[in-house]
Amino acid sequence: MAGKHLPPSFLHRRFRSPVVLFPILLLLLLLLFAYLFFSSLSASSRDPAPPASRSAKPETSFLISLERFLAHRSPSALSRHPDDTATPAADDDGGVGKFDDSVFASESERLRGDPLYPLDLPLRVYVYEMPRKFTDDLLLLFWNTYRETFNLTSNGSPVHRLIEQHSIDYWLWADLIAPQSDRLLKNVVRVHRQEEADLFYIPFFTTISFFLMEKQQCKALYREALKWVTDQPAWKRSEGRDHILPVHHPWSFKSVRRNMKNAIWLLPDMDSTGNWYKPGQVSLEKDLILPYAPNVDLCDAKCLSDSQAKRTTLLFFRGRLKRNAGGKIRAKLVAELSGAEGVVIEEGTAGDAGKAAAQSGMRSSVFCLSPAGDTPSSARLFDAIVSGCIPVIVSDELELPFEGILDYRKIVLFVSSSDAVQPGWLLTYLRNVSTAQVRRLQSNLAKHSRHFIYSNPAKPLGPEDLVWRMMAGKVVNIKLHTRRSQRVVKESRSICTCDCRQANITSSMSLQ
Numbered sequence: 001m002a003g004k005h006l007p008p009s010f011l012h013r014r015f016r017s018p019v020v021l022f023p024i025l026l027l028l029l030l031l032l033f034a035y036l037f038f039s040s041l042s043a044s045s046r047d048p049a050p051p052a053s054r055s056a057k058p059e060t061s062f063l064i065s066l067e068r069f070l071a072h073r074s075p076s077a078l079s080r081h082p083d084d085t086a087t088p089a090a091d092d093d094g095g096v097g098k099f100d101d102s103v104f105a106s107e108s109e110r111l112r113g114d115p116l117y118p119l120d121l122p123l124r125v126y127v128y129e130m131p132r133k134f135t136d137d138l139l140l141l142f143w144n145t146y147r148e149t150f151n152l153t154s155n156g157s158p159v160h161r162l163i164e165q166h167s168i169d170y171w172l173w174a175d176l177i178a179p180q181s182d183r184l185l186k187n188v189v190r191v192h193r194q195e196e197a198d199l200f201y202i203p204f205f206t207t208i209s210f211f212l213m214e215k216q217q218c219k220a221l222y223r224e225a226l227k228w229v230t231d232q233p234a235w236k237r238s239e240g241r242d243h244i245l246p247v248h249h250p251w252s253f254k255s256v257r258r259n260m261k262n263a264i265w266l267l268p269d270m271d272s273t274g275n276w277y278k279p280g281q282v283s284l285e286k287d288l289i290l291p292y293a294p295n296v297d298l299c300d301a302k303c304l305s306d307s308q309a310k311r312t313t314l315l316f317f318r319g320r321l322k323r324n325a326g327g328k329i330r331a332k333l334v335a336e337l338s339g340a341e342g343v344v345i346e347e348g349t350a351g352d353a354g355k356a357a358a359q360s361g362m363r364s365s366v367f368c369l370s371p372a373g374d375t376p377s378s379a380r381l382f383d384a385i386v387s388g389c390i391p392v393i394v395s396d397e398l399e400l401p402f403e404g405i406l407d408y409r410k411i412v413l414f415v416s417s418s419d420a421v422q423p424g425w426l427l428t429y430l431r432n433v434s435t436a437q438v439r440r441l442q443s444n445l446a447k448h449s450r451h452f453i454y455s456n457p458a459k460p461l462g463p464e465d466l467v468w469r470m471m472a473g474k475v476v477n478i479k480l481h482t483r484r485s486q487r488v489v490k491e492s493r494s495i496c497t498c499d500c501r502q503a504n505i506t507s508s509m510s511l512q
Helices: 008-015 018-046 062-072 075-079 093-113 136-145 159-165 168-176 206-212 215-230 233-238 301-310 325-337 351-363 379-387 425-431 435-452 463-472 475-487
Strands: 123-127 188-191 199-201 243-246 264-267 313-319 343-347 365-371 390-394
Touching: 062 136, 062 168, 093 233, 123 168, 123 463, 136 159, 136 206, 159 206, 168 199, 168 243, 168 264, 168 463, 206 215, 215 233, 233 243, 233 475, 301 351, 301 435, 313 325, 313 351, 313 425, 325 343, 325 365, 325 425, 343 351, 351 365, 351 379, 365 379, 379 390, 379 435, 390 435, 435 463
Parallel strands: 123 188, 123 199, 199 243, 243 264, 313 343, 313 365, 365 390
Antiparallel strands: none
């Protein structure tokens, strides 16, 4: 009957019945299950499931870390965060002016709100989203060819091993772009708005491209990268002074890097002879020296304890016996030391067998010789440090990583080249080092080795951490020179330059 209403009591009684409620609940559960199932199916068809979460334990192997990194670099992950990197072709001077105004507003706000600015941490770093040909494609090129051990340099070194030694560009970039929840470092954060940045990181793999690309193709890529970066408003505003350029191999970016000499270069050393860097291109104040990635495994506390009684060799060296430039000291040292009691001098070899021989030799020796190579630095220094073998540095022009933080006098011995080649001088010097001093140096090495082991994620007190601590000390000076360059008239003769060209001449230390 139209308009007829059932009494409320009837409805109440009907829906309280278990016979009625059970089918309704079952139907709701089935609908919910179907919704969740088809939603997950739809999502998986749109985007492959991400790889399993990376292990909380930092990975120190370059190859293992790179494999995991590439697995996580799915196409959807490449644009996880919004990016305001300018399109070079669309930029003009008006864009630089607008960006400068944004920086002024951001820095003014930080000045008023932070009593420690600009000395505060964490450091804010903007990472450019460069085209894949400068980043991911080069990492894939390495990954797809690294088993080709026949690919050698002119002096016989496997190029892929050289790339690993100079892989600081990978370790820094991989850590910077990782999700903040996966990172361990607290003194640096990635920002996604350029006006908020203290520094700008250029993620271009200059060493991979140099060694693995055809020469003219590489030079063309270098020119493209140069134009891409220098067209950015942030670069134009500071003329590159607040930009970080990884050029850790001396040949990296060599054909065009003179056009980026204001940038902060990440270097293996600072050759003052002019063989690798032209006058005015590099300086301790502007640039930063980073350690090579070690070629041997870390000798941890248990290893150091177990190897103590096995260190029966007085002095060990395994590597190339003939080098150019400052490395000519090697031939003189070989002539002086070969055949001496307690001394092992060997020509280095590539591959796993060469690594095992070097690692075994360092772990069975008290001192490890670290002469100059083609440049003042040598990877042997860092291999010795992580092996618990006291380095004996014979390289008069050497500059060292993180020396504003670390005191190398407490972990190595410095010997001048003129003393080292004198007949009998070096071995007499080493044999007169007291047992107590040897123990102190070994103890300090054990504590300091962590500063030279790269990892992903980067670890506190690892080399990546010390990079940002050193960078933090440069920020105020960078801002000073940037602002002076923006307001000093062209006719002024008071343009301030800050070039450190004095060589770091070392001499033998007196025994304590």
